[in-house]
Amino acid sequence: MHQDNKIDITFRNLRAAGKKVFIPFITAGDPDIEATYLIAKEMIRNGADLIEFGVPYSDPSMDGPVIMRADKRALESGTRIQNIFDLVEKLSTEHPETPFLLLLYYNSVFVYGLEKFFEAAEKAGICGLIIPDLPLEERSEAQPTADAHGIYLISMVTPTSGERAEQICKTARGFLYCVTSLGVTGARKSYEISFTEYFDKLNAFSSIPKCAGFGISDPEQKRRIEKFCDGTIVGSAIVRRIEECIAADMSHADIAKQIGIQVSGFTGGKAL
Amino acid sequence: MNENNCGRYGPYGGRYSGETLMHALQELEDAYRKAQKDPAFGEEYARFLREYAGRPSLLYHAERMSRDLGTTVYLKREDLNHTGAHKINNVLGQALLAMRMGKKRLIAETGAGQHGVATATAAAYFGLECDVFMGKEDMIRQSLNVYRMELLGATVHEVTDGTATLKDATSEALREWSRRVDDTFYVIGSVVGPHPYPEIVRDFQRVIGDEIRVEMLEKHDRLPSALLACVGGGSNAMGTFYPFIGDPSVRLMAAEAGGEGVESGRHAATVAAGTTGVFHGMKSLFLQDDEGQITPVYSISAGMDYPGIGPEHAYLHDTGRAEYFSITDDEAVDAFEYLSRMEGIIPAIESSHAVALLTKMKSEFTPDDIVVVTISGRGDKDVEAIGRYRGKIR
Numbered sequence: 324m325h326q327d328n329k330i331d332i333t334f335r336n337l338r339a340a341g342k343k344v345f346i347p348f349i350t351a352g353d354p355d356i357e358a359t360y361l362i363a364k365e366m367i368r369n370g371a372d373l374i375e376f377g378v379p380y381s382d383p384s385m386d387g388p389v390i391m392r393a394d395k396r397a398l399e400s401g402t403r404i405q406n407i408f409d410l411v412e413k414l415s416t417e418h419p420e421t422p423f424l425l426l427l428y429y430n431s432v433f434v435y436g437l438e439k440f441f442e443a444a445e446k447a448g449i450c451g452l453i454i455p456d457l458p459l460e461e462r463s464e465a466q467p468t469a470d471a472h473g474i475y476l477i478s479m480v481t482p483t484s485g486e487r488a489e490q491i492c493k494t495a496r497g498f499l500y501c502v503t504s505l506g507v508t509g510a511r512k513s514y515e516i517s518f519t520e521y522f523d524k525l526n527a528f529s530s531i532p533k534c535a536g537f538g539i540s541d542p543e544q545k546r547r548i549e550k551f552c553d554g555t556i557v558g559s560a561i562v563r564r565i566e567e568c569i570a571a572d573m574s575h576a577d578i579a580k581q582i583g584i585q586v587s588g589f590t591g592g593k594a595l
Numbered sequence: 596m597n598e599n600n601c602g603r604y605g606p607y608g609g610r611y612s613g614e615t616l617m618h619a620l621q622e623l624e625d626a627y628r629k630a631q632k633d634p635a636f637g638e639e640y641a642r643f644l645r646e647y648a649g650r651p652s653l654l655y656h657a658e659r660m661s662r663d664l665g666t667t668v669y670l671k672r673e674d675l676n677h678t679g680a681h682k683i684n685n686v687l688g689q690a691l692l693a694m695r696m697g698k699k700r701l702i703a704e705t706g707a708g709q710h711g712v713a714t715a716t717a718a719a720y721f722g723l724e725c726d727v728f729m730g731k732e733d734m735i736r737q738s739l740n741v742y743r744m745e746l747l748g749a750t751v752h753e754v755t756d757g758t759a760t761l762k763d764a765t766s767e768a769l770r771e772w773s774r775r776v777d778d779t780f781y782v783i784g785s786v787v788g789p790h791p792y793p794e795i796v797r798d799f800q801r802v803i804g805d806e807i808r809v810e811m812l813e814k815h816d817r818l819p820s821a822l823l824a825c826v827g828g829g830s831n832a833m834g835t836f837y838p839f840i841g842d843p844s845v846r847l848m849a850a851e852a853g854g855e856g857v858e859s860g861r862h863a864a865t866v867a868a869g870t871t872g873v874f875h876g877m878k879s880l881f882l883q884d885d886e887g888q889i890t891p892v893y894s895i896s897a898g899m900d901y902p903g904i905g906p907e908h909a910y911l912h913d914t915g916r917a918e919y920f921s922i923t924d925d926e927a928v929d930a931f932e933y934l935s936r937m938e939g940i941i942p943a944i945e946s947s948h949a950v951a952l953l954t955k956m957k958s959e960f961t962p963d964d965i966v967v968v969t970i971s972g973r974g975d976k977d978v979e980a981i982g983r984y985r986g987k988i989r
Contacts, residue, residue, distance in 0.1 A: 381888040382757060384766035384875065385613045385773070391756060404886055429611055430873045434887030456611045456873070479614045483776060487617060505615060506774035 328475055329422040329450045330497035333372055334532040334553065344498075344554025345370060345545075345590050346534060347561050348426065349582075350377040350393035352402025354565070356410055358575040362565070363410075365583030367418050370592025374414075375453065375556065378407060378427035385428075385455050387509030389559040392566065404435055408447040415448030422450040424477065429457045429465075437465055441472040451475035451497050459491060480525065481505070482516045492528035501525065501552060502537045509538060509559045518551040542588045557589060602790025605913060607906035610789040612876045615773040624791040626696050636691065643687045644802060647720070648677045650684075652803075654810045654967070660937050664953065666960035669819070671807055671969040673831060674942065680972030681803060681831045682713040686782055688799035690717035693780035700724035700775075703782045704768040706733055706761035706827070707898035707945065708740025709972055710784030715749035717782075725749035728767040731759040733897045740976055758891045761827075761901045765875055785828025786905030789876030793905050800834025807967055808838055820964035821846035824971065825948040826919070827863070827899030829908045831971035836917060846918070847911065848956070850948040851904075852894035853921030863892040865904040866912050866919035879906040895924040895984065898945040898972075924984075926951040931974060931981055943972035944981065 337344050347366050351359050363374055379397035383390060411423045425444070432440045432454065444452070451474060457465060462476065469476050475497040480488050482505065492499060503516065518535075525533055535548045536556030545555045564585050568578040586592075601624075602608045612620055630636040644650040653672040661668045673681035686703075693701060701718045702725070705711030711727040718725030727744055731753050734741050744751050757763040765787075772781040786793045786800075804822070811819055822839060824832035826849040839845040854862030862868070869880035872887055882890045882902040894900045911917035922930075927944055930951035935941045942950060949968050960966055974981075982988030 381890075382762060382766055382874065384769050387770070398888065428873075428887075430881075430883070430887035433873050433878075434870070434883065434885070455613050456876070458610065458612060458614055458617050460617075461609055461611055481615045483615055483618045485618045487614075487621075491614075502615065505776060507770045 328473060328497060329420070330373065330475060333422055334498060337372060338532065338553065343549045344372045344532070344534060346373045346375055346554060346556040347371050347586055348375040348377060348556060348558030349561055349565065350379055350390060350397050351407045351410060352379055352397030352400050353393040353562065354396050354569050355400035356402055356406045358578055360410055360413065361575050361579035362582045363414055365579040366586045367421055369583045369587040370590030371421070371586055372554070373422045373424060375424045375426050375558070376407060376411070377558075378404065378425055378431050380428045380431060383428065385507055387507040387559060389563050389566065390508050393562045396569070404431065408443050411449055412447040423448060424451045424453060425449055426453040426455070429454050432465065437468045441468045441474055444474055445472040449474060451477045453477045453479070453500060455479060459487070459494065482521060488525060489528045492525055492531065495529065495531050498532040498534050498553065499525065499529070500556065501533050501535050503535045503548065504538045518548060522551040545589055561585060602794060604907045604910035606871070607877070607879050607909045608790055608793060609878050610876065611873045611878065612789040613773060616776060616789070619772070619776045620789055620791070622696070623692070626692055627791055627795055630692060630695060636695070640688055640691055643691070644684065648683045648687060649675065650802065651806045652676055654807060657938050660934070663937060664957040664960070666957065666962055667965045668953065669965065669967045670938070670940070671803060671835065671967055673803060674940070674946070674970045674973035678709070678713045678716050679975065680709040680713070680943065681800060681834065681969075682710040682784060682972075683716070684802055684834070685784065685796050685799040685830060686710070686713040686717045689780070689782045689795065690721055690723070693723065693782070694721055696780065698723070698780040699778040700726070701780050701782050702726045702728070702768055702771055703784060704728050704761065704764040705784065706730070706764065706900055707896065707943070708733065708737040708744070708976065709898065709943070711749070711751070712740055712743050712747070714782045715744040715747035718749060719747045726771065727751050728754050728764040728771065730761060730764045731755045733760055733764070736897050736980060737976055761897065762889065769875070785830040786833045786907060787828040787875060787877060787903060793877065793907055796830050797833045797837055797907060800830050801837045803831065803834040803969060804836060804838035807835065811965070815965060817965070818842055818845050819967045820844070820960065821848055821966045822969070823848045823850065823949045823952050823966060824969040825850045825899065825945050826904065826908060827852065827896070827901050827945065828903070829905040831969050833905060833907060835969045836911070840911070840916060847916060848952060849908070849917055849919045850922045850952040851919055852896055852899035852948065853923040853926070854893045854895070856923055857921050861893040862921065863894040863900050863902065864921040865902065866908070867921050869904070874903055877906050879909045880904050895927060895980075896944045896948065898943070899948065920952055922948040922951045922955070926955065928981055928984055930954060931977070940970065941974035941978065942970050943974050944977040946971045947974070
């Protein structure tokens with residue numbers, strides 16, 4: 324039998340302490356895998372509770388321009404899935420309490436081979452996968468393998484889920500990734516939905532922890548949204564900052580430091 | 596919302612879509628099921644095909660070609676449809692669905708531009724807003740079609756990501772649909788994408804095969820020996836083949852884009868060199884590496900320059916019901932010239948792949964055989980590019 328998934332432990336502890344969860348996202352291998360390691364360490368040091376790594380894809384049809392460019396940089400630096408497993412294995416040894424998640428397109432899992440992928444993911448210490456193009460209806464081919472290796476398939480719910488939301492809430496494991504706006508990943512100035520209504524509805528279906536993501540770009544926005552849920556996920560805003568650092572020709576250590584500062588702005592945690 | 600096996604062709608197909616679009620796909624499927632049961636929808640669609648698209652399209656007995664190749668050749672003339680290709684069959688069906696669903700705007704991806712032109716045409720006719728996504732490379736290759744779309748009132752959006760061709764245009768159309776899903780209908784141009792698209796597009800294209808069957812039985816009181824069509828995503832081939840799948844005596848032969856030759860690595864021959872994967876909402880065959888990264892593809896034909904194939908084709912290939920062959924750029928250009936000179940018909944470079952397949956395989960047929968080649972579109976759009984390819988222009 325597998326032990327408790329670290330995702331559950333993290334949410335349980337933070338909920339008990341009355342704290343909100345902060346999950347930063349970066350594309351693994353952007354600008355290369357060494358940099359990703361240093362950035363992740365800084366993010367943890369500055370209060371990241373879980374870390375989400377994007378697995379770069381050639382044709383990210385659900386991502387906006389910022390993450391598309393990051394995926395391109397990561398692939399150009401030669402990032403392969405094995406490099407990402409190695410990265411997570413090293414990080415989970417050094418930070419045994421932090422849950423690491425991968426966000427990836429289903430093809431990356433499918434072509435690698437389901438059994439082979441989940442076996443390697445478990446060995447690396449990966450706690451969950453977010454696979455945006457594997458909706459509930461198509462889960463059955465991967466769910467048994469994921470279960471056998473104690474890895475959660477994290478569910479996403481969106482404002483357009485409608486009557487699907489109930490089933491999604493009831494089958495969700497770990498936490499529910501609540502997309503707060505339409506469209507692809509990327510920062511937004513404003514939201515078109517009522518958070519009260521959205522989260523009230525989801526809470527009525529299930530008490531599973533809920534994290535909001537898509538388009539959260541600054542600490543103020545984060546604080547406004549997390550009142551309605553258990554935590555937030557910030558991706559494109561961080562990836563954009565990495566891009567700026569690369570453009571400014573910073574060293575990997577300096578990029579990591581900059582991202583640490585940015586993350587501490589979100590967490591209110593220690594900086595430097 | 597339990598196990599959903601619809602949209603499966605053996606192991607292929609499915610609905611591998613982001614959650615943002617799942618509701619819209621279900622809504623589309625519901626609207627389509629309702630329309631299928633409503634005789635008024637069928638009648639309206641048939642009337643548009645007849646009075647607006649100009650169907651039925653001719654089944655033309657190509658006598659000179661028949662003598663030259665030593666078999667009986669018929670050409671299914673989809674090039675004579677309004678807008679010049681088979682694409683209008685599907686677009687009119689989907690536009691009628693969009694109207695029924697109360698959508699205000701059509702979006703589409705396009706490669707060669709024929710599907711974009713057909714969508715812009717339907718949008719003009721029905722008074723809908725229209726945005727078409729097209730790769731930058733294809734906008735250069737098919738600049739005439741870009742202007743045609745604009746003339747029809749559509750906005751053409753240049754896509755510069757990736758290889759700036761059809762796959763990137765498709766990704767961008769999917770992104771746009773998820774940005775504005777409530778009033779937008781995504782008109783997919785081939786038998787690809789998440790369920791129910793492969794089924795819907797096939798159903799709206801089967802008119803090609805249905806007409807072939809009726810005319811063959813009228814003229815010859817028998818079914819054809821073989822049907823030949825080109826396949827990129829595979830909509831004209833699917834439309835041609837589908838009504839004959841249950842007739843084992845009819846060979847189903849598809850020509851895919853061999854580019855500079857499968858061994859060169861510069862091609863779009865998905866069946867010849869692809870492996871099973873999940874992309875653009877469907878499980879099917881794709882040209883990809885060992886970690887599922889989509890590999891760049893190449894074809895002289897913008898309409899076949901796609902790294903995947905419709906899931907039902909992948910299944911027809913697995914079961915052996917249909918046969919898939921690679922045709923190179925050179926072979927297609929030869930066939931483009933051959934049909935122009937032999938019959939006075941200038942075919943699209945896509946359709947030229949199907950013509951090339953017949954000239955290549957002629958030894959397999961006798962004068963007693965009847966073979967039907969679907970000419971999916973006309974070649975006006977390609978004349979300039981082929982002229983350059985041959986060094987005759989500039």
